[in-house]
Amino acid sequence: MTTYAHREVDVAATVASIDVVQTEFDAWWTELGEENVQTRFAFEIAVVEIATNIVEHTHRAEGSAGRRFRLELTADATSVTAVFTDNGQPADIDLSTVTMADTDEESGRGLALAIAALDSLDYSRVDGRNTWTLVCGR
Amino acid sequence: MTSIDVRAADGGVVLAQSGRLTVVTAPQLRATVADRIASGDRLIVIDLSATEFVDSSGLGALVSCLKSARQAGGDLRIVAPSEQVSMVLRMTNLDRILTPRVSVDDALRG
Numbered sequence: 001m002t003t004y005a006h007r008e009v010d011v012a013a014t015v016a017s018i019d020v021v022q023t024e025f026d027a028w029w030t031e032l033g034e035e036n037v038q039t040r041f042a043f044e045i046a047v048v049e050i051a052t053n054i055v056e057h058t059h060r061a062e063g064s065a066g067r068r069f070r071l072e073l074t075a076d077a078t079s080v081t082a083v084f085t086d087n088g089q090p091a092d093i094d095l096s097t098v099t100m101a102d103t104d105e106e107s108g109r110g111l112a113l114a115i116a117a118l119d120s121l122d123y124s125r126v127d128g129r130n131t132w133t134l135v136c137g138r
Numbered sequence: 139m140t141s142i143d144v145r146a147a148d149g150g151v152v153l154a155q156s157g158r159l160t161v162v163t164a165p166q167l168r169a170t171v172a173d174r175i176a177s178g179d180r181l182i183v184i185d186l187s188a189t190e191f192v193d194s195s196g197l198g199a200l201v202s203c204l205k206s207a208r209q210a211g212g213d214l215r216i217v218a219p220s221e222q223v224s225m226v227l228r229m230t231n232l233d234r235i236l237t238p239r240v241s242v243d244d245a246l247r248g
Contacts, residue, residue: 018162022191041222048193052161103235106202109194116229 004075005031013058013067013086021051021071028073034080034138042117043136047071047082049110050121050132054086061089075138079119084132090125142170149246150181150212156188159196167196171203171214180212183245186238187218192226200236215245 007028011017025047029040051071058067069086098115101108114134115121122133140157151174155167171182182203186192192200200216207214217239219227227233239245 015161018160019158022158022160037221038225041225044191045193045222045226048160048191052193052195055161100230103231104201104205106198106205107194109197109230113194113226113229 002077005029005033005073006075007031007073008070010068010070013055013069013088015055017055017069018048018051022048024071025073032075032080034075036138039080039136039138043080043082043134046114046117046121046134046136047073049114050082050084050134053091053110053114054084054088054130054132057091058086058088078137080136080138082132082134084130084134086130087128088130091123091130093123095121095123142166144170144174147183147242147246150183151179152183152185152242152246154185154188157190159186159189159192159199161193161195164195164199167199168202171206175206175210175212180207180210181246182207182212182214183217183242184214185217185242186220186223189220189223192219192223194230197226197230197232201232204236215239217242217245 005028007024009024011020025044054069067088069084072083074081098111100112118134119137120135124131140163143154145152153170174182204214216236219238227236
């Protein structure tokens with residue numbers, strides 16, 4: 001049975017952690033050996049946008065002190081998956097209403113980019129934890 | 139490693155952003171551009187040839203800097219974005235207002 005690269009990282013919900021997430025992503029992708037650079041670009045932008053969204057939501061809702069989030073990166077023969085979990089406040093978001101910001105706006109592109117880049121993006125709140133599941137075909 | 143290299147050029151200032159332009163580094167770009175506009179530069183050229191990755195926060199910084207430059211009577215031009223940066227510019231339609239130039243010289247000439 002084929003095994004695929006698998007990584008988990010648990011970090012503070014702070015802006016500096018976005019670099020940690022990207023460095024971990026880079027190592028995972030290299031180990032995975034997926035050569036399609038378009039797939040990498042699409043999946044990486046989605047992972048970074050959701051991580052940033054979690055950090056910014058946590059900061060707005062309750063301050064970052066003591067808050068953390070976890071990212072698990074997995075793959076199989078046909079897809080790559082990222083699962084973020086955090087125990088912060090529920091994310092008040094309806095993904096079906098997300099649209100891309102106009103070109104003169106300075107914000108409001110993150111979730112729209114993630115949605116456009118992925119095959120599926122799901123958010124759920126289970127047992128007091130937020131879970132974001134990102135899937136992209138390969 | 140992310141850094142911004144700043145050099146004065148004939149007709150403007152050239153900022154070379156290397157590494158990642160994300161929520162981590164976007165504030166540094168905004169501050170650097172604001173400083174240059176405050177000190178009199180009007181044509182801001184952002185060399186993206188060594189920018190490996192940009193996210194929505196980085197794009198937001200570029201839009202903000204473009205607005206600041208234009209409000210001061212100047213302009214902001216981007217140069218030689220990588221494949222990843224070009225993809226994200228297209229996905230957000232920002233390639234319409236941030237049209238890439240092929241070289242720094244080209245951007246400085248107008």
